[in-house]
Amino acid sequence: MFRRIWNKARINRKLMVINLLTTGVTLLLTCSALMVAVFFSFRESLVDSLSAQAKVLAGSSSAPLLFNDPKQAAEDLRALKASPNITRAIIYDKRGGIFAEYLRDGQKKDLSPPPRVREGYRFSADYLHLFHGITLDGERVGTIYLRSDLWQLHSLMLQTGVIAALTTLIVFIFASLMLTRLQGAITGPVFSLVHTMRTVSSDRNYALRAEVAGEDEMGVLAKVFNEMLEQTQESDRKLRIEIAERKRAEEETRRLNEQLELKVEERTGQLLAAQEELVRKEKLATLGQLSGSVGHELRNPLGVMNNALYYLNTVMTDVGENVKEYLDIIGHEINNCQRIITDLLDFARVKTPQSRAIAAGELVADSIRRCAVPESVRLRTEIPETLPMVVADPAQMVQVFENLITNAVQAMPEGGSLRISAREVESEKLRVSSSNQQPAASAQEVSSGKLKVESSNMELGVSHFDAPGSDIQSETFNLKPDADFVEISVEDSGEGISPENMKKLFQPLFTTKARGIGLGLTVCRNLTEANGGRINVESRPGEGTIFAVLLPAERSLAWEKK
Amino acid sequence: MGEKIKVLVVDDDRRMVKTMCDILRVKGYEAESAYTGEEALEKVMRRDQDCVLMDIKMPGISGIEAVEKIRDMKPGLPVVLMSAYATEEQADHARKHGAYTVLTKPIDVQMVLTFLSLLRKENSILIVDDDPEFCKTLKDIFQARGYEVESEFDPGRVLDRLEQSYRLVVILDLKLGTASGLDVLKEIRAKYPSKPVIMVTAYGGEMVASIEQGLQIGAYTCMYKPLEVDQLVRVIETIKRIKMREALGEPNFGAGG
Numbered sequence: 001m002f003r004r005i006w007n008k009a010r011i012n013r014k015l016m017v018i019n020l021l022t023t024g025v026t027l028l029l030t031c032s033a034l035m036v037a038v039f040f041s042f043r044e045s046l047v048d049s050l051s052a053q054a055k056v057l058a059g060s061s062s063a064p065l066l067f068n069d070p071k072q073a074a075e076d077l078r079a080l081k082a083s084p085n086i087t088r089a090i091i092y093d094k095r096g097g098i099f100a101e102y103l104r105d106g107q108k109k110d111l112s113p114p115p116r117v118r119e120g121y122r123f124s125a126d127y128l129h130l131f132h133g134i135t136l137d138g139e140r141v142g143t144i145y146l147r148s149d150l151w152q153l154h155s156l157m158l159q160t161g162v163i164a165a166l167t168t169l170i171v172f173i174f175a176s177l178m179l180t181r182l183q184g185a186i187t188g189p190v191f192s193l194v195h196t197m198r199t200v201s202s203d204r205n206y207a208l209r210a211e212v213a214g215e216d217e218m219g220v221l222a223k224v225f226n227e228m229l230e231q232t233q234e235s236d237r238k239l240r241i242e243i244a245e246r247k248r249a250e251e252e253t254r255r256l257n258e259q260l261e262l263k264v265e266e267r268t269g270q271l272l273a274a275q276e277e278l279v280r281k282e283k284l285a286t287l288g289q290l291s292g293s294v295g296h297e298l299r300n301p302l303g304v305m306n307n308a309l310y311y312l313n314t315v316m317t318d319v320g321e322n323v324k325e326y327l328d329i330i331g332h333e334i335n336n337c338q339r340i341i342t343d344l345l346d347f348a349r350v351k352t353p354q355s356r357a358i359a360a361g362e363l364v365a366d367s368i369r370r371c372a373v374p375e376s377v378r379l380r381t382e383i384p385e386t387l388p389m390v391v392a393d394p395a396q397m398v399q400v401f402e403n404l405i406t407n408a409v410q411a412m413p414e415g416g417s418l419r420i421s422a423r424e425v426e427s428e429k430l431r432v433s434s435s436n437q438q439p440a441a442s443a444q445e446v447s448s449g450k451l452k453v454e455s456s457n458m459e460l461g462v463s464h465f466d467a468p469g470s471d472i473q474s475e476t477f478n479l480k481p482d483a484d485f486v487e488i489s490v491e492d493s494g495e496g497i498s499p500e501n502m503k504k505l506f507q508p509l510f511t512t513k514a515r516g517i518g519l520g521l522t523v524c525r526n527l528t529e530a531n532g533g534r535i536n537v538e539s540r541p542g543e544g545t546i547f548a549v550l551l552p553a554e555r556s557l558a559w560e561k562k
Numbered sequence: 563m564g565e566k567i568k569v570l571v572v573d574d575d576r577r578m579v580k581t582m583c584d585i586l587r588v589k590g591y592e593a594e595s596a597y598t599g600e601e602a603l604e605k606v607m608r609r610d611q612d613c614v615l616m617d618i619k620m621p622g623i624s625g626i627e628a629v630e631k632i633r634d635m636k637p638g639l640p641v642v643l644m645s646a647y648a649t650e651e652q653a654d655h656a657r658k659h660g661a662y663t664v665l666t667k668p669i670d671v672q673m674v675l676t677f678l679s680l681l682r683k684e685n686s687i688l689i690v691d692d693d694p695e696f697c698k699t700l701k702d703i704f705q706a707r708g709y710e711v712e713s714e715f716d717p718g719r720v721l722d723r724l725e726q727s728y729r730l731v732v733i734l735d736l737k738l739g740t741a742s743g744l745d746v747l748k749e750i751r752a753k754y755p756s757k758p759v760i761m762v763t764a765y766g767g768e769m770v771a772s773i774e775q776g777l778q779i780g781a782y783t784c785m786y787k788p789l790e791v792d793q794l795v796r797v798i799e800t801i802k803r804i805k806m807r808e809a810l811g812e813p814n815f816g817a818g819g
Contacts, residue, residue: 307581
């Protein structure tokens with residue numbers, strides 16, 4: 001309990017307690033010594049004065065004793081009235097019997113028996129008892145007894161005690177005041193140091209310095225603390241720099257990690273793409289082989305069927321309408337099968353084009369002839385006579401346009417308009433656009449502009465111009481450099497192609513049709529590219545699609561020859 | 563035309579042979595069938611055929627091997643190959659070794675019939691020369707080779723002749739008495755721009771300018787008298803071949819437009 005309070009107490013209180021305790025103990029010891037000294041010296045002087053009176057009385061009493069005159073003796077004793085402290089006096093005779101007695105006034109008749117004679121003095125609790133022999137001519141004739149009370153001694157002791165207490169009190173007060181005043185010199189620096197330490201500790205401000213007051217231990221402490229602060233500040237500064245560096249390093253590491261992650265992601269993506277590509281190529285190679293053998297195996301029976309049908313058509317000239325229709329159906333389906341097989345085989349292997357100059361109009365006319373365009377579809381061809389011839393394999397290109405026209409017709413099951421147009425495209429414009437790395441966009445702008453000029457109802461082209469951001473384009477590259485081109489466009493007013501399908505448009509095996517294996521456009525692209533051209537597609541879902549086939553013009557071929 | 567055109571159909575697929583033969587017979591041809599390359603060779607050896615339609619892929623010797631052998635046996639016999647899926651190398655090889663073309667199955671029957679109808683038609687030659695001796699000898703030579711030959715010495719009647727009946731080729735002397743063969747050539751080219759004309763002349767040195775002009779306006783070639791008959795036959799065979807192949811949809815370059 002005490003220890004806890006002590007431990008908790010502030011240093012100035014501790015100092016105060018220690019000081020007061022020290023002062024108190026000192027004073028107590030001093031006063032005690034003083035009082036003991038006073039006590040004994042006063043008692044001695046008491047004994048001395050009593051002895052002196054006893055001597056005097058003994059001298060005067062010897063005669064009455066000798067003369068056996070107790071009255072005289074009593075008279076002599078009465079003289080003791082002058083000494084107020086003597087309360088009882090007795091003169092004993094030779095035998096020890098009481099010869100005369102004196103009792104101080106006011107004292108009750110002392111009923112206590114007179115003490116037995118003995119030599120010397122002794123103290124009791126309240127009195128000093130003194131016996132003195134009475135001699136006459138060297139012969140002992142009696143004894144005198146004096147009893148003094150100790151009132152004087154007691155009052156003196158009381159006085160001394162009160163003075164000591166008062167002195168102690170005053171000294172305490174003075175000491176407290178002085179300590180309060182003076183202890184600041186010691187506690188001040190301590191408190192200041194403590195405050196500084198607390199501030200440094202709480203604020204982590206190592207730039208602070210403690211106040212150094214004097215050269216004493218506190219001063220040394222403050223100085224040492226300041227030195228420590230100095231060192232701490234220095235190490236703190238280093239630490240901060242190090243931390244900053246570490247942070248920077250960490251940041252750098254993090255950044256590098258991020259880059260690494262990105263790179264890893266990218267590489268993983270590439271790897272995956274490469275793998276996919278590999279798998280795709282493998283699949284396609286297998287597909288190619290399969291296509292070859294399937295095509296081969298199917299073409300033979302198809303050939304027989306075709307021959308048989310031809311024979312029947314030739315022989316059965318006067319059959320009913322129904323039979324004729326059935327024969328037509330068979331013929332139509334044989335053609336369908338043939339087209340699928342041709343696509344398959346063309347996809348598996350593109351033949352080297354047997355190119356020659358041919359008019360775009362002728363190509364388109366041949367292609368249309370091979371297609372069954374229903375009456376619900378309005379077909380318009382806009383091919384200027386002045387166009388240069390194109391250089392291409394007619395069979396291959398007819399196959400391409402047949403495919404595109406068939407697709408266009410199929411995109412308009414409810415009917416619509418099919419527009420086949422051709423125009424010249426200067427190689428300059430293509431070159432410029434490819435240097436911009438946006439060949440399709442620029443080529444499309446050219447095309448859009450032309451469409452706008454040519455025909456007022458070509459909203460498709462115009463809207464492309466207005467909202468180039470919404471353009472959906474897909475293209476193929478393999479243009480002959482420095483060539484003028486003829487662009488033949490097949491444009492339908494069908495449902496259009498959604499953006500996600502647009503991306504996959506030229507992928508093999510992609511189809512949205514219920515029937516078909518999804519090789520038509522792949523083959524178209526392959527064939528067109530083999531002929532030194534390319535196919536551009538633009539589509540607006542709900543408005544229609546334009547497939548634009550660019551083929552090298554003959555003019556460029558003539559230039560090449562020159 | 564008298565005798566029916568004889569066509570040999572060769573395929574290991576019997577139904578193919580049957581349907582093809584049936585069509586040909588209905589269309590007035592004489593069709594014979596063979597089911598292997600060996601059988602085909604045997605039938606070609608035994609009987610004169612006007613044309614052979616043959617599959618490439620057959621057990622035993624293939625159609626291509628058979629073509630090579632047929633060319634050795636009967637150099638002028640037109641052979642048309644058929645295939646479900648011939649590679650380009652195969653097709654090129656076959657053409658180089660004498661096949662007219664390689665048709666892809668299913669075969670365009672109409673195209674084959676057109677081709678066959680040309681077999682006899684593309685056999686006629688018109689000789690324009692004012693030298694009756696020259697006309698006679700040439701006529702004999704070509705008729706012996708199965709060609710139908712007519713001659714004309716009057717430059718003014720050449721166009722009439724061409725109008726009267728189809729001619730595969732015109733053999734034109736550049737010096738027709740007082741008239742110039744070049745003028746006749748110009749007339750022919752004006753009316754029949756793609757008609758092959760072979761110029762002949764005995765005066766190579768003098769006629770250089772005319773020859774050059776003639777070639778420039780589209781004469782097929784020019785030959786010098788005395789004629790190397792074999793060379794002339796080869797040229798005419800080539801022209802015929804080109805014509806026939808055109809009928810089969812084969813692209814031709816330098817066909818003499």
